[in-house]
Amino acid sequence: MLDMKAISKVYQTEMVQTHALRDFNLHVAEGEFVAVTGPSGSGKTTFLNIAGMLEPFSGGQYCLDGVDIGKLNDNARADLRNQKIGFIFQGFNLIPDLNLYENVEVPLRYRGIKSAERKRRVEECLELVGLAGRAKHLPQQLSGGQQQRVAIARALAGRPRFLLADEPTGNLDSLMARQVMELLEQINREGATIVMVTHDPELARRAPRNIQIVDGRVTDFTLYQGRSAATPLAAGG
Amino acid sequence: MFIHYIDLAWRSLRQTPLVTFLMILAIAIGIGVTMTTLSVYHMMSMDPIPHKSDRLFSVQLQTMDDGETWRTPDDIPYQLTYTDAINLDALPGEYLRAPMLRSGFSVHLNTVSSKPFIENTRVTGRDFFTMFDLTFLHGNAWTEEQERDAAPVVVIDEEMAKQLFGKTDVVGESVFLGERRQEIVGVTKKWRPTIKFYDLNNGSFGEAERMFAPFSHVKAYDVDTWGNTNAWKFEETRDFNDKMNSEMVWVQFWVQLDTPQQHQAYGDMLMAYMQQQQKLGRFNRESLQYSLQDVNDWMRYNDVISEDNKILVGLSFMFLAVCVANILGLLLAKFMRRAPDVGVRRALGASKRQVFYQHLVEVGVLGLLGGGLGVLFAQLGLLGVSQTYDYYAGLANMDWIMLMSAPLLAISACILAGLYPAWLVCRTTPATHLKVQ
Numbered sequence: 001m002l003d004m005k006a007i008s009k010v011y012q013t014e015m016v017q018t019h020a021l022r023d024f025n026l027h028v029a030e031g032e033f034v035a036v037t038g039p040s041g042s043g044k045t046t047f048l049n050i051a052g053m054l055e056p057f058s059g060g061q062y063c064l065d066g067v068d069i070g071k072l073n074d075n076a077r078a079d080l081r082n083q084k085i086g087f088i089f090q091g092f093n094l095i096p097d098l099n100l101y102e103n104v105e106v107p108l109r110y111r112g113i114k115s116a117e118r119k120r121r122v123e124e125c126l127e128l129v130g131l132a133g134r135a136k137h138l139p140q141q142l143s144g145g146q147q148q149r150v151a152i153a154r155a156l157a158g159r160p161r162f163l164l165a166d167e168p169t170g171n172l173d174s175l176m177a178r179q180v181m182e183l184l185e186q187i188n189r190e191g192a193t194i195v196m197v198t199h200d201p202e203l204a205r206r207a208p209r210n211i212q213i214v215d216g217r218v219t220d221f222t223l224y225q226g227r228s229a230a231t232p233l234a235a236g237g
Numbered sequence: 238m239f240i241h242y243i244d245l246a247w248r249s250l251r252q253t254p255l256v257t258f259l260m261i262l263a264i265a266i267g268i269g270v271t272m273t274t275l276s277v278y279h280m281m282s283m284d285p286i287p288h289k290s291d292r293l294f295s296v297q298l299q300t301m302d303d304g305e306t307w308r309t310p311d312d313i314p315y316q317l318t319y320t321d322a323i324n325l326d327a328l329p330g331e332y333l334r335a336p337m338l339r340s341g342f343s344v345h346l347n348t349v350s351s352k353p354f355i356e357n358t359r360v361t362g363r364d365f366f367t368m369f370d371l372t373f374l375h376g377n378a379w380t381e382e383q384e385r386d387a388a389p390v391v392v393i394d395e396e397m398a399k400q401l402f403g404k405t406d407v408v409g410e411s412v413f414l415g416e417r418r419q420e421i422v423g424v425t426k427k428w429r430p431t432i433k434f435y436d437l438n439n440g441s442f443g444e445a446e447r448m449f450a451p452f453s454h455v456k457a458y459d460v461d462t463w464g465n466t467n468a469w470k471f472e473e474t475r476d477f478n479d480k481m482n483s484e485m486v487w488v489q490f491w492v493q494l495d496t497p498q499q500h501q502a503y504g505d506m507l508m509a510y511m512q513q514q515q516k517l518g519r520f521n522r523e524s525l526q527y528s529l530q531d532v533n534d535w536m537r538y539n540d541v542i543s544e545d546n547k548i549l550v551g552l553s554f555m556f557l558a559v560c561v562a563n564i565l566g567l568l569l570a571k572f573m574r575r576a577p578d579v580g581v582r583r584a585l586g587a588s589k590r591q592v593f594y595q596h597l598v599e600v601g602v603l604g605l606l607g608g609g610l611g612v613l614f615a616q617l618g619l620l621g622v623s624q625t626y627d628y629y630a631g632l633a634n635m636d637w638i639m640l641m642s643a644p645l646l647a648i649s650a651c652i653l654a655g656l657y658p659a660w661l662v663c664r665t666t667p668a669t670h671l672k673v674q
């Protein structure tokens with residue numbers, strides 16, 4: 001599914017150059033559930049953004065489903081993103097003018113799904129995160145945990161094959177966090193590939209595969225359960 | 238999706254009411270000013286009689302001696318001498334013709350209760366009504382005999398009939414022009430072309446006359462023009478008879494020529510006429526020259542749209558540009574503040590084009606609102622124009638073309654203002670705003 005070879009990312013600001021990623025190699029197979037841990041500022045979000053084609057990379061090669069991302073134009077990337085990828089952001093990034101229902105509906109609209117089908121899916125996903133009764137509320141009327149759940153519902157509504165989650169449980173209490181984890185595990189069982197950044201070691205342990213990013217590199221590789229896709233670091237399948 | 242974008246636009250505009258109000262006001266003022274000048278310009282440049290403007294011709298003859306110049310582009314006087322007007326009127330041929338001049342009378346009913354008032358009067362031939370599309374509600378134009386005999390008859394319009402008698406069917410009634418009693422033989426429907434194209438001598442936009450008298454009255458009752466009389470050489474004129482026989486120009490002359498053949502034949506006839514007049518000692522020139530200009534050429538020739546008006550339209554567009562620049566600034570700030578939302582939308586699968594489109598719809602909605610208010614401002618502006626300058630009275634209004642173009646212009650202006658901010662907001666990498674949390 002995801003195949004990164006020697007990816008590097010340099011942020012150039014006026015004074016400093018930040019190497020957010022360097023010689024970053026990773027292969028994630030279809031259907032995997034990967035937990036990413038690492039210290040703050042190590043490049044986890046940068047990695048997810050590049051994986052989701054939200055920002056360009058400075059060097060290396062990135063293939064998604066065998067398609068060389070570096071060779072695609074912006075439109076094609078938007079299409080790919082729309083068709084395959086779901087995001088749960090570190091900040092919730094809900095759109096403040098839209099109510100919960102409409103927020104969850106956004107990716108479905110861009111995918112051109114008919115209104116009746118959109119309604120069905122939005123209601124289903126809000127139900128799933130326990131917020132069906134609040135569909136008409138605006139994001140600012142919700143607590144942080146509730147907003148996070150909306151963000152999760154929004155990511156799930158599009159039924160992405162590839163879900164990128166940046167600390168999806170960061171704002172949730174441990175009970176809620178476990179529920180979200182169960183949700184993710186369920187959609188993983190249904191076939192979605194998941195890459196999840198987390199600070200919570202307990203949650204990370206529940207994931208079949210763990211990687212750690214330190215200083216822009218994948219430095220650790222832990223296999224908790226045997227998985228065929230598990231190949232040594234930097235091998236890239 | 239379009240409806241959805243309209244919905245989003247509406248919410249976004251309501252989200253920042255003050256900024257929205259300022260932008261709508263800016264575009265409305267710009268449109269108001271532009272549409273005011275443009276409407277006046279549009280009315281000025283409009284064909285006043287579209288279905289036959291290319292068949293009605295103003296006749297000019299070069300009566301002046303060689304070496305004399307006039308303030309027209311081709312040095313031919315605008316008007317004719319009385320002699321020429323009478324002679325041309327008498328030329329043979331099956332075409333409509335009308336000598337004419339503007340005069341005026343003190344009009345009353347010769348009763349104790351009727352208060353006399355001054356009324357501009359078109360003194361002209363009976364073909365005038367057919368040529369310029371006047372319709373009769375009652376009666377008709379005076380007959381050929383009445384015309385020849387300078388019979389004491391007049392035609393008035395419905396408005397004047399009501400003013401005098403309180404009704405329109407007043408054929409057979411008498412009206413006094415000063416001391417003279419005249420019989421009303423016809424009542425026309427109200428006729429007010431926006432441009433007084435048939436007589437551009439004293440203001441192109443004055444009101445058309447409401448009363449008409451036979452041209453033969455000029456000689457019969459010494460009816461002088463209330464318009465311009467121009468002389469190009471010294472002639473002693475002691476009385477009106479001298480003026481009628483002089484080389485002064487003070488009469489307009491129009492013909493209706495329906496085919497190119499008629500046009501050609503009429504031109505030939507004019508040449509022959511001038512040659513014949515030369516034998517009588519007039520037209521002291523090497524080469525004889527006449528001019529036949531149709532309605533639109535005639536208006537151009539007379540500079541109906543002055544240079545000032547064009548400059549005014551230009552200035553108003555510059556003012557609109559200033560408004561657009563202001564809106565651009567406000568939009569830029571507004572859109573950039575919303576950039577994080579755009580980042581989210583992009584991350585969720587919106588293409589640049591969709592984001593761009595969404596923002597253009599928003600500025601389009603802004604333009605529509607501003608255009609609506611702008612029309613209102615323009616109406617106020619035109620009201621101001623017509624109240625301040627009587628001269629423009631007939632022109633200061635918006636026809637449906639102008640009413641339609643106001644919102645279109647407003648939307649285009651707003652889209653112009655929105656292009657750069659919209660491009661900027663959809664150009665940024667989606668991640669830029671997602672991380673900053």
Ligand SMILES: Nc1ncnc2c1ncn2[C@@H]1O[C@H](COP(=O)(O)OP(=O)(O)O)[C@@H](O)[C@H]1O
Binds near residue numbers: 013040043045
């Ligand atoms: N847009 C940016 N401009 C400049 N530096 C950035 C930008 N985004 C991230 N960085 C830097 O890149 C490094 C990695 O950041 P990030 O991927 O957000 O880390 P993490 O998510 O692991 O906390 C940090 O040092 C951060 O300061």
Ligand SMILES: [Mg+2]
Binds near residue numbers: 044045046090166
């Ligand atoms: Mg992060």
